[in-house]
Amino acid sequence: MKKLALAFSLCAIAIANPVFSAASAATPCEDALKDLRAAEALAALSAADKTKVSDLEAKGVERCNAADDKRADDFFAQAMKIMGK
Secondary structure: OHHHHHHHHHHHHHHHHHHHHHHOOOOOHHHHHHHHHHHHHHOOOOHHHHHHHHHHHHHHHHHHHOOOHHHHHHHHHHHHHHOOO
């Protein structure tokens, strides 16, 4: 009985793991960059905020080009937060 319960538990974990991994995957950085640029075009920012957003965008593009979508998305999210999005 214990072996059957263990086998069932292992199967459930094996099935659920890819589902959770897919849900936590980073957004493609190209999509996040497109959203950032669209929001930036409509935002009324101070000079200081505009500089911060531009710096974060540049860092995000650098990480995106290095295929580091997670870090790129983090930079883009920080820029969106400055813009109030």
